[in-house]
Amino acid sequence: MSASSEFLVKPNPSDARLTEKVQGVDQDKKKIITSVTVERPLTLFLNSQEIVTMMSICDYPEFLAVGYLVNQNMLTDNDEIIKIEYEEDIETVIVRTTQETNFEDKLRKKTLTSGCAQGTVFGDLMERFEEVNLLLNIKLKTSDLYAVLKRINTAPSLYLEAGAIHGCVLFKNSDPILFMEDVGRHNAVDKIAGYMFLNNISGDDKMFYTTGRLTSEMVIKTVQMGIPILVSRSGFTAWGVDLARQADLTLVGRARGERFIVLAAEHRIEYD
Amino acid sequence: MSASSEFLVKPNPSDARLTEKVQGVDQDKKKIITSVTVERPLTLFLNSQEIVTMMSICDYPEFLAVGYLVNQNMLTDNDEIIKIEYEEDIETVIVRTTQETNFEDKLRKKTLTSGCAQGTVFGDLMERFEEVNLLLNIKLKTSDLYAVLKRINTAPSLYLEAGAIHGCVLFKNSDPILFMEDVGRHNAVDKIAGYMFLNNISGDDKMFYTTGRLTSEMVIKTVQMGIPILVSRSGFTAWGVDLARQADLTLVGRARGERFIVLAAEHRIEYD
Numbered sequence: 001m002s003a004s005s006e007f008l009v010k011p012n013p014s015d016a017r018l019t020e021k022v023q024g025v026d027q028d029k030k031k032i033i034t035s036v037t038v039e040r041p042l043t044l045f046l047n048s049q050e051i052v053t054m055m056s057i058c059d060y061p062e063f064l065a066v067g068y069l070v071n072q073n074m075l076t077d078n079d080e081i082i083k084i085e086y087e088e089d090i091e092t093v094i095v096r097t098t099q100e101t102n103f104e105d106k107l108r109k110k111t112l113t114s115g116c117a118q119g120t121v122f123g124d125l126m127e128r129f130e131e132v133n134l135l136l137n138i139k140l141k142t143s144d145l146y147a148v149l150k151r152i153n154t155a156p157s158l159y160l161e162a163g164a165i166h167g168c169v170l171f172k173n174s175d176p177i178l179f180m181e182d183v184g185r186h187n188a189v190d191k192i193a194g195y196m197f198l199n200n201i202s203g204d205d206k207m208f209y210t211t212g213r214l215t216s217e218m219v220i221k222t223v224q225m226g227i228p229i230l231v232s233r234s235g236f237t238a239w240g241v242d243l244a245r246q247a248d249l250t251l252v253g254r255a256r257g258e259r260f261i262v263l264a265a266e267h268r269i270e271y272d
Numbered sequence: 273m274s275a276s277s278e279f280l281v282k283p284n285p286s287d288a289r290l291t292e293k294v295q296g297v298d299q300d301k302k303k304i305i306t307s308v309t310v311e312r313p314l315t316l317f318l319n320s321q322e323i324v325t326m327m328s329i330c331d332y333p334e335f336l337a338v339g340y341l342v343n344q345n346m347l348t349d350n351d352e353i354i355k356i357e358y359e360e361d362i363e364t365v366i367v368r369t370t371q372e373t374n375f376e377d378k379l380r381k382k383t384l385t386s387g388c389a390q391g392t393v394f395g396d397l398m399e400r401f402e403e404v405n406l407l408l409n410i411k412l413k414t415s416d417l418y419a420v421l422k423r424i425n426t427a428p429s430l431y432l433e434a435g436a437i438h439g440c441v442l443f444k445n446s447d448p449i450l451f452m453e454d455v456g457r458h459n460a461v462d463k464i465a466g467y468m469f470l471n472n473i474s475g476d477d478k479m480f481y482t483t484g485r486l487t488s489e490m491v492i493k494t495v496q497m498g499i500p501i502l503v504s505r506s507g508f509t510a511w512g513v514d515l516a517r518q519a520d521l522t523l524v525g526r527a528r529g530e531r532f533i534v535l536a537a538e539h540r541i542e543y544d
Contacts, residue, residue: 027530034508037507234436236306260299
């Protein structure tokens with residue numbers, strides 16, 4: 001492990017826009033001041049087409065916008081982004097591409113997905129899933145996993161500052177690369193996908209950590225990002241396990257401290 | 273506290289449809305068998321109108337269907353339900369009312385909400401919010417709160433069996449009434465709302481507990497259900513706190529063991 005390696009991008013808990021100080025009382029009737037996470041609406045346009053309004057902490061609206069479109073298969077490697085405009089005052093972000101496309105069909109077929117809130121995925125979220133071949137010869141050493149878990153838990157974060165937030169980390173062996181947090185766990189994933197897309201970072205040789213549960217959508221997104229190993233401190237759903245086995249995605253859950261369970265593609269774990 | 277009081281409805285962790293035994297390995301390379309939660313699609317129709325497809329554990333599809341419609345203001349006290357048909361083989365539930373309505377307009381305006389997954393709420397989720405007057409003279413004793421928290425944590429649940437699930441409890445003083453779990457926290461809330469609607473249980477003198485975060489939608493739903501006190505073991509978002517203060521909803525967060533924080537309408541807490 002290169003002890004000096006640092007996240008390229010990470011949350012900034014001291015950014016005053018992201019949290020708010022609120023007065024209340026505790027169990028002893030004592031007045032306290034605590035920090036709470038600030039959620040804001042963000043309306044996403046792809047060219048002239050309004051796509052969706054999301055609630056986000058809005059620390060990286062451009063990465064969120066692009067990552068959302070990539071993970072919904074509305075943007076592919078063939079599309080060229082000319083400009084991303086974030087208009088803070090009207091809470092809007094516009095992604096402009098060279099070629100306009102009409103997403104009416106995609107917008108018509110929606111399914112609520114499992115997850116903490118009711119989720120929307122577009123009908124063909126699965127369309128890339130079956131084409132992906134995850135790299136076989138990538139290994140996750142248990143020692144690296146424990147080191148990364150420790151790094152994540154001790155890194156300054158909005159979670160430590162205010163709670164009520166999900167986090168995701170892209171890492172390679174024991175090196176952290178990207179760390180994103182958001183009120184919705186899918187926003188955190190999408191912000192990482194957006195950063196990877198815009199900076200040509202491949203998922204092939206990386207690992208992905210999430211605080212959220214290992215549900216079907218989480219597995220689908222990780223596979224679509226080409227990442228062969230997915231780790232969570234939370235548990236599994238049956239459909240998540242099934243899909244991970246189909247895709248040969250290494251699925252590590254309930255990872256805390258030096259404990260974990262692997263329910264799919266165990267062959268990538270190197271016990272050291 | 274009436275020590276004999278029991279939940280009217282609660283999860284059944286021994287129901288073989290709700291969890292699946294899966295083989296895997298742990299941190300010591302030891303083979304283990306663990307339970308994971310099974311999520312299933314459920315497509316909801318209101319009369320002939322297809323409303324949405326949700327992912328649910330499907331233990332109480334009828335309550336989920338009605339609660340979803342009630343919490344989205346698609347069903348009101350003026351509507352009379354003739355029949356609820358759950359067709360397990362085609363994963364569909366149909367709610368039939370005496371009067372048909374067209375929800376095209378409602379279905380057009382959708383907003384993704386914060387929460388663990390991307391959530392959809394219909395444009396006028398707020399329409400009943402401002403009309404509700406929560407009862408002022410309801411008190412939550414700290415001793416009752418601690419007793420209920422203990423009851424919830426020790427009750428048999430899918431959370432203890434398989435994890436990766438959210439839970440909600442309707443209670444009155446220290447008496448548990450309804451306990452629902454689901455892969456999405458909104459499904460758990462909606463199942464409670466559906467049971468209350470179908471059994472004419474008023475929210476006026478009740479308290480609501482959720483494992484999920486105290487976000488805007490959670491506050492809006494609790495207020496719409498007429499419940500004056502909302503408790504969570506998780507944290508707050510700023511918008512959740514704002515809305516609770518507007519509605520004079522007592523908002524208790526980070527409630528674990530004998531600790532908690534109140535950030536809105538503290539006047540209903542009785543320290544004993």
